[in-house]
Amino acid sequence: MEGARVTFRSDTVDAPAPNILTWLFRRVGSLNELLKISPRLGVLVKGAAGVAGAILIWELIRALRIVDPRDLPAFLAIFRTALQGLWGGELAVAIVATIGSWAPGLFIAAVLGVAAGIALALMPRLEVATRPLLEFLRPIPSVALIPVALLVLGIGLQMQLFMIAFASIWPVLFSTKAGVESVDPRFLETGRVLGLGKAARMARIVLPSTLPFVATGLRTASAIALVLAITVEMLTGRPGIGFYIENVRLNGLITEMWAAILVTGVLGYLVNALFMALERIALPWSPENRER
Amino acid sequence: MNANRRHIASLAWQAGTIVLLLTVWQWAALTYPAPYLPALENIATGFLRLWHGDLLFSAIVPSMTRLAIGFVIAVVVGSVAGLTLGYLRNLDPWVRPVFEYLRFIPAVAILPAALLLFGPTDTMRIFVIAFGSVFPVLLAATDGARRVEPLLLEVARVERLSIPERLFRVILPASLPSIFAGVRIALSIALVMMVISELIAADNGLGFYILRNQRLFQTANVYAGVLAIGTIGLALTLALLAVEKRVLAWHRGWRGLPGADG
Amino acid sequence: MGAAMSEPILVMNKVGKAYSAAVPILRDVSFSQAPGEFVAVVGPSGCGKTTMLRCIAALMQPDQGEVLHLGQQFGDPPPWLSIVFQDYNRSLFPWLSVRQNVGFGLRKIDRRERDERVEQALSAVNLTHAADLYPWQLSGGMQQRCALARSIVVRPQLLLLDEPFASVDAQTRIDLQDMVMDICKKMSLSTLLVTHDIDEAVFMADKVVVLSTRPAQVVEQIEIDLPHPRDQLTTKESPEFLRLRHRVYTLVRHQAQKSAAAHTEREDQ
Known part of the structure; x- marks a missing residue:
């Protein structure tokens, strides 16, 4: 800052007065930008250091033989195996298969959940009548229903889709319902004052103000759907990452197993990031995005 | 009227x-x-049989024990780590990427690894339950600690509270509403992880009971087991809400929420 | 008051503070406060009064100059000082009852003595009947009285008041002013009041320190030799009060105009 002040003084010699200010503003502006970039760089460096630290701890656990090093391969080996598996290997096939059941299952849950959520919010009678059923079904951990689904539907895509949809419908349904119920009555009054009919109020006020809730519900649902897809694969041997992990473990391919878990974590992260990005792009005005 | x-x-x-x-x-x-449509009285008999005698000790007790230990570990570890992280903001950028990665690993995927490291033991199941449910608590506690009213922290400084005192007398109570929200999510995840760990590798517990009866085509028992898990989930949720209502009575009143006793 | 010319309870010696080189807040702020003296600091809004208070409380370290207590420097918030903040609804702990809030700072003392002191403080601010309520169940004035009780229960030598009456209605403000003056006299507390209300400053203080627009400097220190006890009606109607009020008002308005002029100038270019 001292340096800047000195330059400032020498500049005054030949520059006319108003320009000094503009120059100063620009100078301060560029400094601000620098300060804005450098903390970000700092965060990046610290984050990378944290990741390096975590890897180091992993290697330390190996080196100190806290667990059998044969069960805990070197991180680099896992990383290399993961890349190989992804580059046209079995791992890539497994991930595609998991996504292939995750996406349609989630889609079914989204459609049914939004429809049911709106219906329940708009029809109080229906809500009252179905409340015991919903309150009864909701606390049952959906994975406990896998054996039931096996009984009724047998092993297959149908059963997997049912389980994914059943498990992930709840967050969509309840947040949609909450969204419709929390529409600010002042918005609806404004709509009526402006002469909007019931259908128009629905489409132009209720729906848009519910969307952020739907989006949040969908993001939660996407993670649940992934857990269910993987669990069903593990339990019933449906092709996918869950079956792959369990299969390589049973065959003693330890590095492959860790690589698959590493990649599954990345998949979970990407799924969440995808829905966050969709929210931000589609609903830039949503309260959650404004806060950031 | x-x-x-x-x-x-x-x-x-x-x-x-x-x-x-x-x-x-x-x-x-x-x-x-049809095999998948047992009569109600059979389901009811199966359900009632679960709550006493042999089945109580081979199905419900083992499940509840693992759930309790794993869940408590998750709540304690998550709260302590989260409050510390939230209070010591400088620490956050160092560990955030690692946590952000770990929290999005679908917790089931960890199960085979836990099985490899711990074998088909209770340690393995408790580990999986705790791993799955720790992150919602941790994130909620971090968030809560970060949002503590700065003026309250200044009051604590003027009153010369030490850092542990600040954590326990200011930051913890101020973060409790947020922590409870995380704990509620953690409970449902813990329940899911308990069932999964018993479905995949166990020789007792409710998950094992359900799976075995499914293989034996004792359908009424399958439904009874599912009902029992639902009942336990509901009971625990209600218990948690009751505790929350007591502990956070001040919060409901302060925020003008309905049902304040204070 | 202030008859004993002992070491000043507080000395500000050329205190300077800046958030960055471009934004100086305080520049060479100097004044001193005798034990038992009631000092009011006034200045145009946003001039850095609160920053100054935070420097005094050691919640912030000044960049230049020094803050002395009985001739000594100090680092962390010291035990002989306490603060009442403006935002009572943010500075009281919502999970503690009024009684627990008042007792918050009392630690490491006998429980009976602790209870006794809390009761004394509660009755001093007339809150005994509300002791078991939560602060958020009280009106603004009662909440501020709770904050006041929490500050005096630790028996400080110096009480800092950061615009404590700014967020309450007019009648409550008058009652609080009388209560604070009364308590400070009874406990022979040294009190530093930061305010933008000129009437309040002249009415309550033994000395008014007028600050300039940002960066804040001491423009003038005015001794207020109005007799005690002061009364909301008779004191405020006395010619001496009106004269002092006029003087402080002129000084502050001059500062405000200067700051407005500076703004216009900046916008012109």
Whole structure:
């Protein structure tokens, strides 16, 4: 800052007065930008250091033989195996298969959940009548229903889709319902004052103000759907990452197993990031995005 | 008077739905006998049998024990780590990427690794339950600690509280509403992880009971087991809400939420 | 008051503070406060009064100059000082009852003595009947009285008041002013009041320190030799009060105009 002040003084010699200010503003502006970039760089460096630290701890656990090093391969080996598996290997096939059941299952849950959520919010009678059923079904951990689904539907895509949809419908349904119920009555009054009919109020006020809730519900649902897809694969041997992990473990391919878990974590992260990005792009005005 | 009548009406509607559903089920079970449609009385018998004698100790007790230990570990570790992280903001950028990665690993995927490291033991199941449910608590505690009213922290400084005192007397109570929200999510995840760990590798517990009866085509018992898990989930959730209502009475009143006792 | 010319309870010696080189807040702020003296600091809004208070409380370290207590420097918030903040609804702990809030700072003392002191403080601010309520169940004035009780229960030598009456209605403000003056006299507390209300400053203080627009400097220190006890009606109607009020008002308005002029100038270019 001292340096800047000195330059400032020498500049005054030949520059006319108003320009000094503009120059100063620009100078301060560029400094601000620098300060804005450098903390970000700092965060990046610290984050990378944290990741390096975590890897180091992993290697330390190996080196100190806290667990059998044969069960805990070197991180680099896992990383290399993961890349190989992804580059046209079995791992890539497994991930595609998991996504292939995750996406349609989630889609079914989204459609049914939004429809049911709106219906329940708009029809109080229906809500009252179905409340015991919903309150009864909701606390049952959906994975406990896998054996039931096996009984009724047998092993297959149908059963997997049912389980994914059943498990992930709840967050969509309840947040949609909450969204419709929390529409600010002042918005609806404004709509009526402006002469909007019931259908128009629905489409132009209720729906848009519910969307952020739907989006949040969908993001939660996407993670649940992934857990269910993987669990069903593990339990019933449906092709996918869950079956792959369990299969390589049973065959003693330890590095492959860790690589698959590493990649599954990345998949979970990407799924969440995808829905966050969709929210931000589609609903830039949503309260959650404004806060950031 | 009017509100009372409406309340009775809604209760009648709800009772009606339940009776209707049960009737349809029973009618279907008797008219179209199928392995997946056992009669209600068989399910009820199976359900009641779970709560005493051998089955209580081979199914419910082991499940509840693992759930309790794993869940408590998750709540304690998550709260302590989260509050520390939230209070010591400088620490956050160092560990955030690692946590952000770990929290999005679908917790089931960890199960084979836990099985490899710990074998098919209770340690493994408790580890999986705790791993799955620790992150919601941790994130909620971090968030809560970060949002503590700065003026309250200044009051604590003026009153010369030490850092542990600040953590326990200011940051912890101020973060409790947020922590409880995380704990509620953690409970449902812990329940899911308990069931999964027992479905995949166990020789007792409710998950194992359900899976074995499914293989034996004892369908009524399968439904009874699912019902039992649902009952436990509901009971624990209600218990948690009751604790929360007591502990956070000040919060409900402060924020003007309904149901404040304070 | 202030008859004993002992070491000043507080000395500000050329204190300077800046958030960055471009934004100086305080520049060479100097004044001193005798034990038992009631000092009011006034200045145009946003001039850095609160920053100054935070420097005194050691919640912030000044960049230049020094803050002395009985001739000594100090680092962390010291035990002989306490603060009442403006935002009572943010500075009281919502999970503690009024009684627990008042007792918050009392630690490491006998429980009976602790209870006794809390009761004394509660009765001093007339809150005994509300002791078991939560602060958020009280009106603004009662909440501020709770904050006041929490500050005096630790028996400080110096009480800092950061615009404590700014967020309450007019009648409550008058009652609080009388209560604070009364308590400070009874406990022979040295009190430093930061305010933008000129009437309040002249009415309550033994000395008014007028600050300039940002960066804040001491423009003038005015001794207020109005007799005690002061009364909301008779004191405020006395010619001496009106004269002092006029003087402080002129000084502050001059500062405000200067700051407005500076703004216009900046916008012109």
